Amino acid sequence: MHGALRHKGRRKDRLALTAAFKCIFLLCLASLRAGRRREGLKQREAAALAFSIQITDLTKQYRKGPPALNKVNLNIQSGMFGLLGPNGAGKTTLMRILATLLQPLSGEVYVGGVNLADNPGAVRAILGYLPQDFNTYRRLTVRQVLDYVALLKGLDAAAARRQKVELVLAQVHLKEKRHTQVAHLSGGMRQRLGIGQALLGDPQLLIVDEPTAGLDPEERIRFRNLLVEISKGKVVLLSTHIVGDVESCCSRLAVLNQGNVCFTGSPAELAAKARGQVWEIAAAEEQHTTLPASARVIATRRIGDTVHRRILSPMRPLPAALPVEPTLEEGYLQVVKAGATP
């Protein structure tokens, strides 16, 4: 009787021990898998951080006129990169080439290590693009447009697609307009829809061609913040005429003029390009001042009877002129003026 009980007790102990070993083994396995997952995540994050665009000697010639891009060299790292330049500088041409919509005459583009000419499909798979003249699907509703674009981008599962569309609707503040036809949206709202469709599919490369044109100031600020938020580990290429857009959200930028890159660097470095060339003069309204031909008035403010002028000039334009710290806009004007062919 006693022997049988002892035997039963030993069996119980053995079972408990086996269960404990099993438990430890499973825990070790889980921790090993978690370690591998963490490692994989780290590698993916590193790959995302390393994601960049290399542009070498890129030239584009349309049928008529001078080259729209003339041996452009740029190295664009992940984060927000601004593209500034006057009308006709070549910004849209460059963006359309990167978006695989246009063929260059010569030169090379590598996107995240992939040669654009050899493998445009691979670049398209990671691309979100908002064209300068986004205006499409006028008879569809906002939600239908996003749903359709999500389908085109390969979001096949209906539930996941619905979820993603709802997220994008919230991101671009168009939730209340989800059932409105595109034709009935204001210009700014249509622009927001354009941004929304570019965000679908979580693109690693987001190209937005003058996205803030037509947005009201509040919406512009919200949009800039959104771009900065999503730019982590991605390349966001933003072209604009609004210098303030670049100042507030791009750590690096390039200035294009007549198809040539005439500046690359940080906003502070661009502003510094006009150091020693910006002057302020305060004079009574009736006092007439003749400026040298090389001087250019860039801002005029009237305070009471006094007129304050900011002047861009390589030398002191008048004895009363005082040197002032340049703004980013003044740096930009200086660089464009210096790079322009007469």
Ligand SMILES: Nc1ncnc2c1ncn2[C@@H]1O[C@H](COP(=O)(O)OP(=O)(O)OP(=O)(O)O)[C@@H](O)[C@H]1O
């Ligand atoms: N399809 C085209 N056919 C012929 N020339 C073109 C074409 N598209 C652009 N160009 C020319 O190429 C040059 C660069 O134009 P692009 O649209 O790239 O400039 P941009 O910097 O985007 O100007 P904007 O600020 O006005 O949008 C311009 O001289 C323009 O006239």
Ligand SMILES: [Mg+2]
């Ligand atoms: Mg353009």
